[in-house]
């Protein structure tokens with residue numbers, strides 16, 4: 001199972017955000033880092049057809065997101081940083097079930113799958129609670145569960161821990177590490193990437209580094225310090 005970007009470029013209102021990006025994403029754990037506005041989210045959104053590139057192609061096992069977005073979306077799940085935006089149904093269980101509505105599964109099978117996912121992600125006791133009353137960490141876990149219940153082959157996560165405290169960040173990160181499927185993780189938490197198979201560094205719409213996590217973080221850190229006119233002192237507040 002391989003995602004392939006072929007010379008992908010994209011602009012918003014004439015302003016280039018992705019510039020000629022090519023990559024083959026087959027590794028189990030892939031990180032994407034880069035400054036705010038460097039194009040990470042846009043890149044991630046091209047992977048399941050949420051954004052169709054102005055030029056170039058994105059392919060999942062040869063299927064083009066331009067022609068097969070719906071099929072691709074079934075195989076490539078997407079988790080946003082703001083879980084609230086992803087929660088669409090009143091209760092926790094209903095929200096998880098919504099992705100299975102068109103699955104052709106019978107009611108009992110849907111219930112069983114929903115219960116299994118809620119159990120696996122520590123949400124069973126909130127099954128019938130209003131989703132909007134969950135804590136931020138639980139909401140992010142719900143957003144993750146609602147995607148995982150559809151059993152995607154790839155999970156693209158756009159800064160899923162940005163709004164979370166340290167403990168919930170650790171819980172979500174552990175969950176992502178333990179998933180059997182391929183994960184493409186966009187993050188500003190550089191520590192998360194240790195143990196990843198590969199990390200892409202983005203800068204101004206280009207992939208400027210592609211390699212092992214430690215080298216990627218070094219590259220990114222150097223990029224950030226040369227890009228800033230007055231770098232903050234190490235280890236302290238300015």
Ligand SMILES: Nc1ncnc2c1ncn2[C@@H]1O[C@H](COP(=O)(O)OP(=O)(O)OP(=O)(O)O)[C@@H](O)[C@H]1O
Pocket residue numbers: 012013017034035036037038039040041042043
């Ligand atoms: N739908 C949109 N319409 C117009 N401009 C957009 C849209 N989405 C993103 N942009 C702009 O494109 C640029 C790249 O945004 P993108 O979200 O891809 O970057 P990012 O690297 O994910 O940033 P961050 O780390 O802040 O999430 C930004 O300048 C952003 O303002």
